Amino acid sequence: MSNLLGLEVKKIVETTPEEVERVKEWINTEEYKEKNFARQALVINPVHACQPLGAQLAAHGFEGTLPFVHGSQGCASYYRSTLNRHFREPAPAVSDSMTEDGAVFGGQNNLHEGLENANAIYKPKMIAVFTSCMPEVIGDDLTAFIKNAKQKSCVPKDMPVPFANTPSFNGTHIHGYDSMLVSILQTLTEGKQIEGRCTGKLNLIPGCDFNTGDYREYKRILKEFGIPYTMLADISDTFDSPCDGSYHIYAGGTKLEDAADSINGKATIAIGPYATPKTFGWVKDNYSGKHVSMPMPMGIAKTDDFIMKVAELFGKEVPASLKNERGRAVDAVTDSHQYMHGKKFAVYGDPDYLMGYVSFLLEMGARPHHILCSRGSKKVEKELQALLDGSMYGQGCKIYMNKDLWHLRSLLMTDPVDAVIGDSHGKFATRDAKIPLFRFGFPVFDRVNKHRYPLIGYQGVVNMVTEICNKFIDIKDETCEDRDFELMR
Amino acid sequence: MSDKIRKIEGITKESTQAMIDEALSVYPEKARKKRAPHLAPNDAASGCASVKSNKKTVPGVMSARGCAYAGAKGVVWGPIRDMVHVSHGPVGCGWYSWGTRRNMMTGITGVNNFAMQFTSDFQEKDIVYGGDKKLKTLLEEAKELFPLAKGISVLSECPVGLIGDDINSVAKASAKDLDIPIIPCNCEGFRGVSQSLGHHISNDTIRDYIIGTREFAEPESPYDIALIGEYNIGGDAWSTKPLLEECGLNVKSVWTGDGELEKIAATHKVKLNVIHCYRSMNYMCKVMEEKFGIPWIELNFFGPTKIRQSLRALAELFDDNIKEKVEAVIAKYDPIMQAVIEEYKPRLDGKKVMLLVGGLRPRHTIGAYEDLGMDCVGSGYEFAHTDDYDRTAPEMPDATVVYDDPSEYEFEKFADALKPDLVGSGIKEKYVFQKMGIPFRQMHSWDYSGPYHGYKGFEVFARDVDMAINSPTWNLVKAPY
Numbered sequence: 001m002s003n004l005l006g007l008e009v010k011k012i013v014e015t016t017p018e019e020v021e022r023v024k025e026w027i028n029t030e031e032y033k034e035k036n037f038a039r040q041a042l043v044i045n046p047v048h049a050c051q052p053l054g055a056q057l058a059a060h061g062f063e064g065t066l067p068f069v070h071g072s073q074g075c076a077s078y079y080r081s082t083l084n085r086h087f088r089e090p091a092p093a094v095s096d097s098m099t100e101d102g103a104v105f106g107g108q109n110n111l112h113e114g115l116e117n118a119n120a121i122y123k124p125k126m127i128a129v130f131t132s133c134m135p136e137v138i139g140d141d142l143t144a145f146i147k148n149a150k151q152k153s154c155v156p157k158d159m160p161v162p163f164a165n166t167p168s169f170n171g172t173h174i175h176g177y178d179s180m181l182v183s184i185l186q187t188l189t190e191g192k193q194i195e196g197r198c199t200g201k202l203n204l205i206p207g208c209d210f211n212t213g214d215y216r217e218y219k220r221i222l223k224e225f226g227i228p229y230t231m232l233a234d235i236s237d238t239f240d241s242p243c244d245g246s247y248h249i250y251a252g253g254t255k256l257e258d259a260a261d262s263i264n265g266k267a268t269i270a271i272g273p274y275a276t277p278k279t280f281g282w283v284k285d286n287y288s289g290k291h292v293s294m295p296m297p298m299g300i301a302k303t304d305d306f307i308m309k310v311a312e313l314f315g316k317e318v319p320a321s322l323k324n325e326r327g328r329a330v331d332a333v334t335d336s337h338q339y340m341h342g343k344k345f346a347v348y349g350d351p352d353y354l355m356g357y358v359s360f361l362l363e364m365g366a367r368p369h370h371i372l373c374s375r376g377s378k379k380v381e382k383e384l385q386a387l388l389d390g391s392m393y394g395q396g397c398k399i400y401m402n403k404d405l406w407h408l409r410s411l412l413m414t415d416p417v418d419a420v421i422g423d424s425h426g427k428f429a430t431r432d433a434k435i436p437l438f439r440f441g442f443p444v445f446d447r448v449n450k451h452r453y454p455l456i457g458y459q460g461v462v463n464m465v466t467e468i469c470n471k472f473i474d475i476k477d478e479t480c481e482d483r484d485f486e487l488m489r
Numbered sequence: 490m491s492d493k494i495r496k497i498e499g500i501t502k503e504s505t506q507a508m509i510d511e512a513l514s515v516y517p518e519k520a521r522k523k524r525a526p527h528l529a530p531n532d533a534a535s536g537c538a539s540v541k542s543n544k545k546t547v548p549g550v551m552s553a554r555g556c557a558y559a560g561a562k563g564v565v566w567g568p569i570r571d572m573v574h575v576s577h578g579p580v581g582c583g584w585y586s587w588g589t590r591r592n593m594m595t596g597i598t599g600v601n602n603f604a605m606q607f608t609s610d611f612q613e614k615d616i617v618y619g620g621d622k623k624l625k626t627l628l629e630e631a632k633e634l635f636p637l638a639k640g641i642s643v644l645s646e647c648p649v650g651l652i653g654d655d656i657n658s659v660a661k662a663s664a665k666d667l668d669i670p671i672i673p674c675n676c677e678g679f680r681g682v683s684q685s686l687g688h689h690i691s692n693d694t695i696r697d698y699i700i701g702t703r704e705f706a707e708p709e710s711p712y713d714i715a716l717i718g719e720y721n722i723g724g725d726a727w728s729t730k731p732l733l734e735e736c737g738l739n740v741k742s743v744w745t746g747d748g749e750l751e752k753i754a755a756t757h758k759v760k761l762n763v764i765h766c767y768r769s770m771n772y773m774c775k776v777m778e779e780k781f782g783i784p785w786i787e788l789n790f791f792g793p794t795k796i797r798q799s800l801r802a803l804a805e806l807f808d809d810n811i812k813e814k815v816e817a818v819i820a821k822y823d824p825i826m827q828a829v830i831e832e833y834k835p836r837l838d839g840k841k842v843m844l845l846v847g848g849l850r851p852r853h854t855i856g857a858y859e860d861l862g863m864d865c866v867g868s869g870y871e872f873a874h875t876d877d878y879d880r881t882a883p884e885m886p887d888a889t890v891v892y893d894d895p896s897e898y899e900f901e902k903f904a905d906a907l908k909p910d911l912v913g914s915g916i917k918e919k920y921v922f923q924k925m926g927i928p929f930r931q932m933h934s935w936d937y938s939g940p941y942h943g944y945k946g947f948e949v950f951a952r953d954v955d956m957a958i959n960s961p962t963w964n965l966v967k968a969p970y
Contacts, residue, residue, distance in 0.1 A: 002780075005664045005671070007702040012751040014706075015601055015637050023637050024600045035634060041627035042634075043580070043610040050581030072647060072678040073546055074556020078585035081916045085589070090920040092897065096548035099679050103651055114549030117520045121550060121898050133579060133647040134679050137616060168579035169611040169648060245926040245966045247901070406605070425587070428598055428605075445589075 033410035037403075044406035045425060047348055047374035050168035051176030053079045054208050054275075055130035056093055058180040061233020063253040064125030065184075066118055067093035070111055070142065070163075071132030086210060086443040087239040087451055092249050094118045098134050107135045108145045115161070116154040122249060125256055126188075127155065129163035130180055136167035160256070162187035172375045174275040174350050177208035181233060182279040188256060189263035189286070198288065202229045202313065203265040205279060207272025207296065207352055210442035212240040213454035221307070221457055224321050227314050230258045230265065240452060265289050267313040269306075271296055272352035274380065297456045298356025298464075299363050300330060306457075322458075329458035332465055337365060339469035342393075344417035346370035348408060348426065349441040351380045356455070357421050357440070358384060360464060362391040369397050370411045376401035405429055419468070436471050440464065494533045495886040497841075497864055502888045505530035509890065512902035516550075523547050527893040531885045538878030542870070542893040545682045550896035553845065553917055554871050556678030558582055560687025562644045564769055565695075566674065568592035568720050569748040570602040571639040573631045575609065577624060577656065578646025582678070583608040591934045592720045593727070594747050601637045616648055621659050628663040628671060639750040640670035650677035670750065672698045683872035683894070685768065685848065692772035695753065700777070703754035705741060712811065713739045713759045717774055717785070718766030718849075721746025723939015725946060729790050732943045733763070736800060737814040738807075744770060757781045761806060763788055765942075768848030768877055790942040791850075791950070792857030793826035822944045830860060833951045836959050838862035840910035845892070845900055845918065846932045848873045852881040854913070854932065857941075861951055866907050869895055897921065911958050926966040928957040 003009075026032055052069060056079045059067035069076040076095035083091035096114030098107045111129075118127060129142065142163045150157050164179040204218055215236035222229045237252020262268070267290040270280035276293070284291045290313055297306035304326070311318050343366045347357040351373060358368045371384055381401050388394030400407065405425060412420070412433040420430050423441035430437040444450045454460045473489045509528045513521045524547060529539040546552040555563070558576075563586045566574050576583025587606035596602030609615070609623055624643065631641055643656050660673035674694045676687045705713075716733065719726050726746040733740050741759050742752035756762075762774050762785035774785040786806065788799035797819050804815040840863045844851045851868040858865055868885055869892030870877060881891065890903055897918070904912060904927060912922045913932035922929045930936045930953060938953050940946040 002697060002700065003702050004697045005661060005702075007664075007670060009702055009704065011706045012703050012755055019637065020597065020601050024597055027599055032634075039630050039634075041609065041623045042575075042630040043608045044634075045587075045606050046580055046584060046608065046610060048580060049584045050579055053581065068549070072556050073552055073554050074559050074678045074684075075581070077553065077555045077559070077917065078581065081589070082585055084916045084920060088920060090924065091917070092551060092921075094549045094551045097546040097552065099545060099682065103679060110548045113519070113547070116517050117547060117549035118551075119549075120517050120520075121515055121896065132581075134651065137648050137651040167613075168581045169616050170613050172580075241924065243924050243926070243966055244968070245924075247921050247924040406599075409599070432598075 028413040030414050033414050036407060036410045043404050045428075046404045047372075047423070047425070048172035048350075049082070051166035051171055051173060051179070052130050052132050052168065053082060054173035054175065054177030055128075055164055055166045055180035056083065056091070057173075057208065057210065057235060058177045058184065058233050059093075059128035059130070060091065060238045061235045061253050062126060062128070062184060062259060063255050064250045065253060066122050066124035066127050068114065068118060068127050068129045069093060069095035069132055070107060070129055070140070071095065071098055071134045073097040075132035082443060083239070085445045087212070088448070089239045089241060090247070090249075092122070094122070102134060103138055106138060107140045108148065111145050112149050112152060112154045115149050119155045119159070124250070126160045126162070126184075128180060128184060129161060130166045130176065131164070132166075133168050136165065136169075160187045172350070174208040174352075178276055178278045181205070181276070182282050185232065185259065185262070185279065186282065188260045192260045193263045193286075193288065197264040198266050199230075199261055199264050200228060201262070201265050202227050202310065203232055203262045203268040203283075203287070204229055205232045205268065205270040205276055205283075207270070208275035208350065209272070209296070211451050211453075211455055212236045213452045214456045214460070217454035217457045217459055221322065222310070224319050225310060225314070225316055226319075227310065227316070230254060230262045232259060232262060263287050267291070269294055269309065269313075274351035296352050296356045298460060299360030300326070300333070300458070300461055301363055302356065302359050303457050303461065325458045329461045332462045333364060336465050336469040339472050340465070341365040342367065343419065343472070344369040345419050345421055346372065346408060346412060346417045347421040348372040348374070348405070349422055351376060353441055354380070354384060355387065358387050360461065362387065362393050364465070365393055367393050367397055369417050370400065370408065370415070371397065372400045372403050372408050372411075374402065374404050409433075419471075436475065438468055438471070497866055497886045497889060500866065500886070500888050502530040505888055505890045508903060508906045511906075512899045515898075520547050520550065524550070524896075524899070528895070528899065529891055530888045531882055531891050533882055533885060533887040536879065536883050538875045538882065540878055540891050540893045542878055543682060543685065543872070543874045546894055547896075551898065552894055552896060553915060554683045554894060556684065557676045557680040557687035557690060558644060558646055558678040559586060560684030560769070561674050561676035561691045562586050563590050564684065564720065565688055565691035565745060566642045566644060568594070568745040569642075569750055569753065570594040570596055570604070571637070572750050573603050573607055573635055573638045573641045575607045575627065575631070575641060575643050576646060577609050577620070577643050578648050579611045580608055582646045590720075591722050591937070591939070592746055593724050594721075599635070603635065603638060607631065611648060616652055619652060619654050620649065621654050621656070624654075624656060624659045625663055628659070628667060632667045632669060638669070640672060642672045642674055644674050645677050647678045650675060650679070670698065670702070685872040685874070688769040689772055692770060692776070695773055696776050699750070699754045700773070701754070701757045703751045705752075705755045705758055709758060710739055711760060712737060712807070713741050714761045714763050715742045715744065715756045715759045716740050717744045717762050717764040718770040719743055719746045719942070720766070722933075723935040723941065725940040725942035728940040728943035728945040729765070732818070735814070735818050736803070737811045744773070757783070759783060761786065763803065765790060766849045767880070768873060789853050789856065790946070791854045792860040792947055793823065793830075793944070794860050795853070795856040796944065796947075797823070826944060826947060829948050829951050833955045834862045836955055839864070840958055841866045841907065842911045842913060843867040843904060843907060843909040844932065845869050845871070845895060845914040847871050848877060850932050852877070852884045855884045857947060857950055858954070860947070861954060863911075863954075865889065866909060867892065867903055869893055911954065926963060928960065928963060930954065930957050
């Protein structure tokens, strides 16, 4: 077979430099932007990944837990390598390597063989199963498959094997996180609710957060309060484990017994209403104690809300140490506000992060000029608009729902800003626009240790302000005329 | 090919087999039986594969393998710089493989190179109603927004094949309407057992849709060659192509690193195909040999010893003009390479390396390590076939362990036993070994460095290997208290 398109055989024609130059200019124009925004089907440089990635993140947050991809093995390799690159840490997960025959006969045999092998080789305490496209398209029945697996003793009958349907053609990584997490909690807490028992603990659900520093920061804040807690799910040691000459496949995670007992908690806070709606809904209906869903505590105001809520739920005063910490963070922002005031930003990312970025920028007197979400909703848009409406610095700022980074490029070229907040994938657009990119989102593939620096809490404010302001000062130092180059800034 | 059978002190067939048996002892019986034929001591004298390969991965063991889509998009198609490559299906596959292979490209992104992520971002409704209509619209949009694209590839992800979409018909109709080659590639991830089938499918697609549809504008010359299976990882092609040109050859096209669609389409006009990555592109070399009578030769551009052998083998296929130029090139670079070896070898002599890479480097890089005085004490592939293992046997020291599609557990156990000074493998393995305090280099992506091919590449390779093994940071791993 050859030339199946029936192409006419022609001599090679090189594109002329003039033509390249013309198109290079053209893609920066308003006319191009209009064509670009008229796209209906083609998605270019999307900001979101697929559900199973988030599911794997949630699974890694529990002690001794092996993430298990029911589907093609390539999927597992993709999720793992993404987490490896972002955290620069191992991300052990198995798959049951479904192939063509799975499409015909279903994936039960693969699942059973996979569970038996994974259990024997990697000796997990829990196996968290989630799906990629193939079993979702052919309609595998995980409930039955896993029940049968236990009957056949592929895994011990008492081993928790939570599972989540996480089709990649629906939602994004944050939805997969939510589905996996609620399934894990449902499985672990089954039959564990004890009438009259209260652990006295706060259950903190941090949401689909890829910054291990954030997890450590939550824990530190709760320690300052003296409030006992259970974090659901805690990836901080999993993805920030010591290099000491030994490899531990399960390096961290919430203890399974603590997670089981979390149903008897004194209170539960779910961070990130967009990343944890299912989990929070189920917790609200089933967990003892009080339940609150809150935005990520990014920026002073949202951190204040978090601190006050924790204090209220536990009837405690805000400790002096945290009051001082707040004061120091405010000191940092007032000292440096002049470097951010009035600066225009474009921001993109998952909805919960966006709320945080926008709130933080507005309280610095900066303008979140373009706000872009590659999988948003009316609800997200409305909440963002309310934030903008609440500040004079939000006036004239625009929200773009369900747009991608090729749209963002058009925005940066036709309506320029001073900087962008996003993830590593924004580096192409910001290079073209000759502006800095602040990598606060996920993934960060091209800078080191970013995930170790919290963005939440008062410390997060200090970190963000320091990075942003110093970068603007660097740019001034690197680009100013000699006569404007001076010691002090 | 190596001159004599090498041995490593302390490694015998028995010791290697005992290590394998020990690693497999935790496996359930069925899995152990399936895995055992894929692990064996090397039989250097036989020159034949000692392991089974290209079989289904055993479920649940933690394989490093990817899928057919990864082999098609990531390896073969992705590096062609002047095409729009559409990951057709849900958003994830394209997103994970976006910019993560390090196949470098010249040109201006979005203008005349398209190192971006194009996807149809399938939603539930596309699964239910099919995605063909969406594909048609998407192709029109791509053509309008990227007028300098020389073609579009449509790379199917799993659901496309499962729901019975007909991308081939859409591509054919749209190619006509839009007057641009649109190449459908049915490389769904569930096909086959690894990336390897994706390479094969992509080769077949090049055969069916591309080859023979263009001709070079310049007159033919007896020195016209194509460089096949060179993906320009970390700029490799920018080292090898000039090297071949320095030898007097005209490199008319590169498959597919920094590649150009039309030059690939005209490759049936060259006089010789020079192949580097045999695993991923031998198919098209064989097609061009059968159909167009173009001979092909396998070369190795890792390390001065192999480069020298390769260039001389290449020169044998040409006249004295080329033979003289090749000798001049070797004479020019040998002292430079000797200086590199003299700088690094004293610090690397006798060090042991273990490899696990894709389908070529587990054998092709061994010579480069040996140039630096190092020994390969274990090697294996994610997705090689028997012919790759045949080629591996003479490269490895006798009785060292050969592993095909090893699980992470097996790899870790072998490293525990062999105590290598360096492991060369992928990102999924990197941090496992670094936690163990074992120096590591990513050998798929050159660990954000490169090039590693050619004379220019060896200098970088030697520096990186030295940096990895002799970094003082490894001395900090154990606390003094």
